[in-house]
Amino acid sequence: MADHVRSDAGAASRRRFMQQAGAGSAAVAAATLGLAAQDAEAAPAFDASYDVVVCGSGCGGLASALFARWQGNSAVILEKAGSIGGTTAKAAFWYWVPNNEAMKKAGIADPKPDFLKYVARLSSPQTYDPAHPRLGLTPWEYDMCSAFYDSASPAAELLAAKGALPYRHVADVPDYFAELPEDKAPKGRVLVPKDAIPSMSDGGLVAVRTMSTKARQDGIPIRTGIRVTKVLQDKSGRVIGVEAKDELDATVRLRARKAVIFATGGFTHNAELRKNFLNGPIYGGCAAPSNEGDFVQIAGPLGAQLRNMNYAWTCPIPLEKAIAKDGSISGMFSVAGDSMLFVNKYGQRNVNEKLQYNELAQTFFEWDGAKAEYPNLVRIAVWDQRSQQHSASAEYGRLIVPPGTDDRHVIKGATLAELARAIDERLAKYASATGGAKLALDFLPNLQAAIARFNQLAKTGKDLDFQRGERIVEQLFNGDVKAEPGRSNATMWPLADAGPYYAALVVAGTLDTKGGPKTDTHGRVLDGADRPIPGLYGVGNCVASASGRAYWAGGATLGPIIAFAYRAANAAHAEGRSAT
Ligand SMILES: Cc1cc2nc3c(=O)[nH]c(=O)nc-3n(C[C@H](O)[C@H](O)[C@H](O)COP(=O)(O)OP(=O)(O)OC[C@H]3O[C@@H](n4cnc5c(N)ncnc54)[C@H](O)[C@@H]3O)c2cc1C
Numbered sequence: 130m131a132d133h134v135r136s137d138a139g140a141a142s143r144r145r146f147m148q149q150a151g152a153g154s155a156a157v158a159a160a161t162l163g164l165a166a167q168d169a170e171a172a173p174a175f176d177a178s179y180d181v182v183v184c185g186s187g188c189g190g191l192a193s194a195l196f197a198r199w200q201g202n203s204a205v206i207l208e209k210a211g212s213i214g215g216t217t218a219k220a221a222f223w224y225w226v227p228n229n230e231a232m233k234k235a236g237i238a239d240p241k242p243d244f245l246k247y248v249a250r251l252s253s254p255q256t257y258d259p260a261h262p263r264l265g266l267t268p269w270e271y272d273m274c275s276a277f278y279d280s281a282s283p284a285a286e287l288l289a290a291k292g293a294l295p296y297r298h299v300a301d302v303p304d305y306f307a308e309l310p311e312d313k314a315p316k317g318r319v320l321v322p323k324d325a326i327p328s329m330s331d332g333g334l335v336a337v338r339t340m341s342t343k344a345r346q347d348g349i350p351i352r353t354g355i356r357v358t359k360v361l362q363d364k365s366g367r368v369i370g371v372e373a374k375d376e377l378d379a380t381v382r383l384r385a386r387k388a389v390i391f392a393t394g395g396f397t398h399n400a401e402l403r404k405n406f407l408n409g410p411i412y413g414g415c416a417a418p419s420n421e422g423d424f425v426q427i428a429g430p431l432g433a434q435l436r437n438m439n440y441a442w443t444c445p446i447p448l449e450k451a452i453a454k455d456g457s458i459s460g461m462f463s464v465a466g467d468s469m470l471f472v473n474k475y476g477q478r479n480v481n482e483k484l485q486y487n488e489l490a491q492t493f494f495e496w497d498g499a500k501a502e503y504p505n506l507v508r509i510a511v512w513d514q515r516s517q518q519h520s521a522s523a524e525y526g527r528l529i530v531p532p533g534t535d536d537r538h539v540i541k542g543a544t545l546a547e548l549a550r551a552i553d554e555r556l557a558k559y560a561s562a563t564g565g566a567k568l569a570l571d572f573l574p575n576l577q578a579a580i581a582r583f584n585q586l587a588k589t590g591k592d593l594d595f596q597r598g599e600r601i602v603e604q605l606f607n608g609d610v611k612a613e614p615g616r617s618n619a620t621m622w623p624l625a626d627a628g629p630y631y632a633a634l635v636v637a638g639t640l641d642t643k644g645g646p647k648t649d650t651h652g653r654v655l656d657g658a659d660r661p662i663p664g665l666y667g668v669g670n671c672v673a674s675a676s677g678r679a680y681w682a683g684g685a686t687l688g689p690i691i692a693f694a695y696r697a698a699n700a701a702h703a704e705g706r707s708a709t
Contacts, residue, residue, distance in 0.1 A: 175370060178384035179203045181701050182371055184357040184424075187215030187417070188222075189392030189669025189690045191340040192284070193652075194349050195293050196698030202387065204349050207373055209356040210419040214337035215394050216641050216670070217687075219415060219459065221525070222332030223299070223319045224691060225684030226281040231298035232317040241278050243313035247304070248274050250311045251679035259311075269436075269647070273675035276650035277692045284695035285320060293343035294336055295323040303601045304682035305485045315601075319684050330524045355381060360389060360427055360665060368431075368664030369707050388664050388701035390652070392694070395441070395642030395670035396422025398454070406438035406644065409494030410506060412451040412562075414639030415444070415460050415526070416670075424671040428646045431665065432656040436673035438644035442686055443490035446638030447528060447538040448507060452562050459526035460640055462486050466516030466529055467610040467622035470583045471508045471635070474556075474568050476575025478583060479505065481595035483603040483620050487680035493637035507566050508635045509552055511576070513625040519611040528633040540632040545580075548630045549573045555634060580624050590617030597621055640686065643674040652697025664704065666697045 180202035183194040194204045208215075228239040249264035250257045252274070256265035263271040288294035299319045307315035322339065325332035341351060354376035361370040361382065370384040396402040397416035402425060425435070444460030451458065464471075464482050471482045480492050497504050510528050512520075521531040530536050540555050542548025553568045560566070569575070586592050598604060598620030607620050616622075624630075645667065646654045652668050653661035669690045676685065 175382045175384040177205070178386060179205045180385070180387045180706065181390060181698070182207065182383050182385040182388075183390045183392060184371065185209075185215060185392035185394060185669070185671070186213040186341070186351055186353075187217035187392060187394060187669065188336065188340070188687055189671070189694055190215075190390070191217075191337065191344060192288065192691050192694035193390045193392055193666075193668050193698050195288070195291070195340065195344055195347070196284070196695050197390070197701055198344070198347050198349050199287070199291065200698065200702040202702055205383065206344065206349060206351040207355040207357055207371070207383070208351065208353045209393070209423070210417060211353055211376075213341055213351055213353060214333070215417040216415070216420060218333045218337045219417070220333035220336075220687065221321070221329045222325065222336045222687060223302070223321055223329065223684035224285065225318050225682045225688035226285050226320050226691075227278050227314075227318055227688075229282045229298070229318065229320060230286055231300070231320065232314070235298070235300060235317065237300075237314055237317040239314040239318065241275070243311070244278050245271070245274055247306075247309065247311040247313070248676070248679070248681055250309060251306060251681055252675065252677040270675045270677070272650050276696060277675075277689045280695050281688050281692035284691045287695070288340070288691065291343060293340045295339070296320040297323045302683060303605060305487075305602050305680060307601045318682060318688075328524060357391075357393070357423065358427070360431060362431070363707065366663060367707055368662065385664065386706040387704040388666050390666040390668060390697055390701060391424045391427075391671050392667070392669045393424045393671045394420035395639070395645070396420065396425060397441070397639045397641050403642075407441060407642070408439040409491070409637060410503060411441065411443070412446065412448065412636040412638050413454065414441075414446060414451070414641065415458050416639065416641035418454065418456050420641055420670070422642075424667065425645055428654060428665070428667075431654075431662050433646035433654050433662060433665075434657050434659070436644060436647040437677060440644055440674070440676075440678055441642040442487060442640040442670075442680060443637055444486040444526075444640055445490050445493070445508075445635045446526065448559060448562075448634040448636045449538045451636060451638055452559060458638075460486055460638065461526045461528065461635070463525065463527070463606040464489070464510070465520040465522065465527050465607075465609065466512045467520070467587075467607075467620055468516045468624045469510060469512035469520070469529075470579065470624070471510050472576055472579050473505045473508055474566055474572065475504065476569065476572040476579055478579040478594070480508070481592070481597045481603075482510075483597050483606060485602050485606065485680070490637040506636065507556070507563055510633045510635055511548070511580070511624070512631050514629055515611060515622065515625060517631055520609050522609065528635070529631070538633050540634075542630050542632070543628045545577060545628070545630055546573060548628070548632055549576065552632050552634075559634070583621075584623035587618070587621035587623045590621065592618070592621060641670045643670055643676065643686075645670075645672045647673045648693075650696060651700035652693050653700060664707070666701055668694045668697050
């Protein structure tokens with residue numbers, strides 16, 4: 130009886146899978162492309178069979194499936210969430226492509242040796258040596274960076290040529306460390322989806338739309354509500370498929386004749402992995418809520434080697450939205466406002482608020498060994514009516530938002546004293562998430578002194594304390610400010626002597642993490658002895674990024690993802706089909 134019930138449930142889940150996977154349309158497309166029809170019924174232990182099974186429907190998954198398909202393979206994309214796109218759908222989708230075709234047309238040289246020096250200098254500053262044959266990188270780091278340089282542009286060109294991701298060149302965006310002497314091509318490497326709006330805030334949506342449309346046209350079924358839970362291996366250890374749970378928690382088994390490619394994002398939303406592996410107290414972040422580090426758990430039993438688990442693409446985020454696990458949360462790429470400053474719970478200003486977001490977030494982890502505390506665990510952004518009026522935007526993680534939008538994170542006070550009281554009350558509400566952080570007794574006089582000092586510096590336009598606004602990228606991320614003809618520092622202006630004043634609680638978060646199973650330059654997941662686990666691939670934030678601690682430039686997550694999707698799909702294509 131029990132067996133009968135199970136087999137009925139299995140048949141139902143198989144039917145559901147085949148219907149929702151659009152197996153019919155895949156077969157039509159397969160015929161159009163001259164492929165054999167899918168042999169879903171040929172392997173009774175599996176619900177369906179494909180050459181390549183791709184897990185995750187963000188950029189890594191969509192691009193891997195497309196590249197594999199264009200080589201003539203059948204492919205399917207399995208997505209855990211109820212909708213497609215993952216974190217990618219939230220991105221601005223700048224993609225950083227060294228030596229891209231648009232640069233070549235514009236006459237911007239980007240030689241590989243110089244490019245590698247720039248990335249090596251940032252990713253491993255403690256070992257960087259321009260005279261060393263690998264610039265001080267490990268062989269793995271060097272080879273991965275080299276492979277990225279070689280493949281990013283061919284991958285981007287192929288996606289564009291096929292109509293999956295037409296782009297436009299943003300020639301004037303600087304790299305995040307454009308001033309470094311190692312950066313010989315400080316502008317020109319950034320591409321964005323062609324139809325993204327001028328602010329580019331919808332770039333990810335556009336990219337997911339164009340790539341998924343192309344995937345469907347080319348016969349790649351995309352199944353949502355399918356959470357891959359396990360990799361299946363044959364007796365020799367070769368990966369031959371995956372097991373997954375569908376939306377009704379029924380088990381689905383899919384055969385992969387050539388390869389399984391994971392592109393399931395990082396572990397931002399797995400509190401235990403965050404606490405065990407990240408190098409500081411990170412309060413979740415902006416990744417898709419379904420990014421819970423599944424691949425770390427799945428690849429572990431297969432002997433996969435983990436790398437760079439301590440790194441993430443970090444950014445400041447509003448505390449309240451992080452605690453609420455608000456799926457719409459976005460990183461503060463631009464800490465907006467000129468009459469705005471950050472102080473800690475002591476009322477001290479101790480950071481350049483316009484530091485590029487990855488660097489700014491990491492200053493929240495500073496540990497005070499004498500007091501045994503993170504003094505900057507929660508920072509408090511304070512701004513006045515001028516910044517409220519001129520720098521409010523509902524786009525992209527701004528703290529300063531316009532009236533009528535969700536401003537639950539904003540704390541208000543008619544005077545600084547009233548503001549301080551309101552901040553204390555708000556902190557008390559979140560005490561259980563901050564180890565009981567509260568304002569110091571002398572917070573108010575310290576805040577007043579910090580504002581007086583900031584105003585003095587802002588009047589001269591020179592931040593002698595923290596050099597705010599001096600780097601090129603800080604001006605890029607300044608957000609909108611009131612025009613003041615003739616002023617020398619667009620990022621600073623004195624706060625008004627009278628209220629109203631505004632504040633918000635800010636903590637460190639991620640766009641997503643960037644550690645996971647180590648892969649080789651072809652996206653093959655490696656075991657503890659650096660041997661590929663046959664048939665298992667990983668791309669994107671679910672695997673280790675050789676960038677280490679660095680965030681090289683805007684687009685430095687998606688550029689490599691596209692390059693490694695291309696390389697992984699090419700290697701997967703070259704695999705022989707496993708026997709049934
Ligand atoms: C607001 C914002 C703006 C950004 N802007 C940029 C930018 O301009 N340029 C840039 O380079 N980067 C940007 N990023 C970062 C970038 O979006 C990510 O690094 C990138 O999209 C990650 O792609 P991915 O394919 O690795 O993962 P994701 O896009 O996160 O996709 C992973 C998918 O896997 C699915 N999944 C998880 N587990 C399973 C499972 N077990 N089975 C099946 N499916 C599973 C998830 O549901 C998800 O859909 C931004 C991020 C944010 C939040």
